[in-house]
Amino acid sequence: MNLKTWLGEEIGAVIRARWGQELSVPVAYPPRPEMGDYASSVGFLLARTLRRSPQEISAAVAEDLRTREGIREATPAGGFVNIVLDEAWLFARFREAAARGFPPLPSKDLRVLLEFVSANPTGPLNVVSARAAAVGDTWKRMLRFAGVQADAEYYVNDAGGQIRALQASLEYFAGLREAFPEDGYRGAYVEALARRLVAEDVPREAWARTVVDWILEEQMAVLRDYRVDYDSVVRESWVRRSEYPAKVREKLAPYLYEQDGAVVFRSTAFPQFGDDKDRVVIRKNGEPTYFFWDLAYHLYKAERGYDRLVDLLGPDHQGYVPRMKAGLEALGVGGDRLEVLIVQQVNLFREGKRVRMSKRKGEFYEMKTLLEEVGVDAARFFMLLRAPSTPLDFDLTLARKLSQDNPVYYVQYTHARTVNLLRYGEERELAPDPEGLFRLDLPEERALALACLRLYETVEDAARTGEVHRLAQYLLDLSRTFHAYYQKVRIVTEDEALSRARLALVDGIRKAVARGLELAGVAAPESM
């Protein structure tokens, strides 16, 4: 259960009962934990609407809240109300959640399609793809945990200009072409692919198509190793053959005009999306632009019944967003149904020095290399440490270090430690006793039970906006709290009842951490 949501509803009920108004207010954390478990600024927020002073409102809300089940204390403080949950009630919620392994929230009537990575099938995946994959996949897992029906999709640009360039590059490396093609693909891997095509006697006209399949297979294999599962893969070549291009032309017609022999979409007819110029959809040579095919693809997504269409794009696509939204608005899909998260770049560091890459020479650090160098667990967790919209410095040296400053081990160690404690208890025939949780009276123990339950609000809040770093930060916080408790208190002692109660707490922590790690796509080791 999401305590924050629940408290918001409780406050809403109080407002309804007292003033007969249907209002919802946000619930947050007070600045210092000793002030309470949760806080709300109801007084300030409703002062205008209710025409009462903030103090009066918060005092009244606090008074009514105190009578509700689960709330031990509600204290007005200016326009704020600070709330302390009832300890026995809290342990009961903890016990329920733990008994079921911190299960996902009930399902909601909301469908979301996440599209991420969708790298060109012209080469191996790089580290930006690794970041997008970690963010996209964890976002999907978090949405599902929050009860949202979320799917992940991979789009393959297996048609168009870059495929022609790939074909030409392969021909060049096979010695069938004198000059290296303009916008061609370099790198050892292209040469290797050309050799393989020749060795396997693939007919020249099928080279690009065949290589796309090989590369796609390789990309998907790396993503699988990375624990990323796609629910669907859509090919641009399929979209081109589908009914969607015709539908786009038809629906877009009122917003199209001709200029210099090209067909242009009046993107500026939708100033709310901020595009600064109109966009060509059909070139004067009659060939549609990438934008046109992409609209067809997104129309297809929308017609499959998703409420929200989310694209994770690289920073180089930032200027592309306004026209897509305007286009979808014109198609009747609604520009706001598309949400774009720009996943910023990744800077690699090794031994404190920047790892340089030259795309021009076809040299870059592959995602596969990253997995070999630091492993899946560290790679994924590090990618989740920062807000996706900010650039990420990835310290390769730290990621493979087996020490306390490596955040991934810090969290994994929490899990290993809980498992070890339970095993130690078992050896002494001490099984966890959830019924005994109520006898735990240390502030740390109450705080730990609450921290575990906060998994729900953390994930639900983070899943709304794709702020996956909150999950990582949460796991680090919970781990800190747990390690400190472990250091301070002996779990298994002569006191059998107390030991069994503490083991029940430890068992719940184990399950909460395991769930959090699962959402991050990171393994929860039993020993380290």
Add this chain to the structure above:
RNA sequence: GCCCCCGUAGCUCAACGGGACAGAGCAGCGGAUUUCUAAUCCGCAGGUUGGGGGUUCGAGUCCCUCCGGGGGCGCCA
């Protein structure tokens, strides 16, 4: 020139629809090991949130402006 992201402790970053005295980690200094794994913990120190103005009961967060860093501005994808 226009648009987007960013600027918070020496370093890397948090701060959840604007909330209370801006928090962590690392680095620095000082401590804790007869242990249920020290891959851990405790303490100290560290800030004019890039500058200025505005809106608000309240601004790191919103608006304007300036400075600095990164990215984008194709009938490429």
